[in-house]
Amino acid sequence: MNFDLAKVAKSLSLDQARSALDAAKGVFDKGASADAGESGKPGAPAAGSLSSMSRVLSGPIAALGDYYFPPELIGGVCPHIPGEEEEIVWNAAAEACDTERVHVAWQVNDHHIYYLAIRSTELASHPASWCPFASLLPGTKNAAPPPVCYAYYGEEMATLMTITADSLQIYRGTALVVRAKAERVAREIGNAPIVDLVPERIAELVPIPWYSMSLFVDRARRIFATLSVFTALVLTGFAFCVWLFASMAMVAAKGDQTEAHKRTQDKTMELLGTIEELHASPMRKQISDFVRINDGLLAINGFLETYTLDGGAVRWRAVVPANVTADRINELGAKNIEPTPDGNVAIGNSAEVAFEAANPGRR
DSSP, X not given: OOOOOOOOOOOOOHHHHHHHHHHHHHHHHHHHHHHHHHHOOTTOOOGGGSBHHHHHHTSOOOOOOOBOOXXXXXXXXXXXXXXXXXXXXXXXXXHHHTSSOEEEEEEEETTXXXXXXXXXXXXXXXXXXXXXXXXXXXXXXXXXXXXXXXEEEOSSOEEEEEEOSSOEEEEEEOHHHHHHHHHHHHHHTTSXXXXXXXXHHHHHSOOOBOEEEOHHHHHHHHHHHHHHHHHHHHHHHHHHHHHHHHHHHHHHHHHHHHHHHHHHHHHHHHHHXXXXXXXXXXXXXXXXXXXXXXHHHHHTTOEEEEEEEETTEEEEEEEEOTTOOHHHHHHTTOEXXXXXXTSOEEEEOHHHHHHHHHOTTOO
């Protein structure tokens, strides 16, 4: 079925674009209300999430240029999840276009998301252009109810978009091939009407601008920035804790070191005082004399019988073998006293001799 419209296509001015977008917004709001009424749920999607046009309306509006059918245009249908439309469309478009930077146009209708997508690089030579197929997605003002086929025959190539209740397909080829394809697909989907997009009909459409999406890049940038800030905060907190603990340890160690140094000095002075007392004590000389006499007796196989200290006077008596010479006895500071019954000799110092003379009965 062909439509012969008598209006000549003209480029839209900024005012015309604003008027068309306002009219489209009213249509989308009406569709959103109908969709929410059908669902009957308080969480039904708002109008702002039902199409790419609503996303564009929330930003600055610029004048649109001529229409353009991209050679690498793709299309499809996704299940509708309220609030997730943008991410769903981006995931499907990025996978189909094999790139993260895509331009899309989508429309929610009957619990489905109908979308068109192209690589962002394809619009480098056609900035501010729009695709008439985007204005004919189910749910838009100019769309016919599916199933339907839309065909555009250009000077060199032709493009066909077929829409059913749950599918959207894009075909591209020569005019002859696309015309034959359109007739065959129309028969397969239930004798769907074929709408030829001639310039006069395109001029009647409400232009739907492309919507640029790079969710992955933006999300990765936000995640990286968040992780960077969080990591910096964690490292700063960890560094502060380390500095605080180190400072406390240094203060505690300094206090312990000062106390230990003081205790060491006190013990050293106490030890020096004890040594000084031992050097000045007469007991030291007496002990030294006793050790000297005892060691000397042991060297000559003698043994000490008596060693007394009375008023600072030392008296001692020992028994040594009879063969000990007088020189060895003199070295001990002793003298012979008397022979013993077992053949040995009793010796002692001069005080001991006096002691023995004063006590002749002591043996």
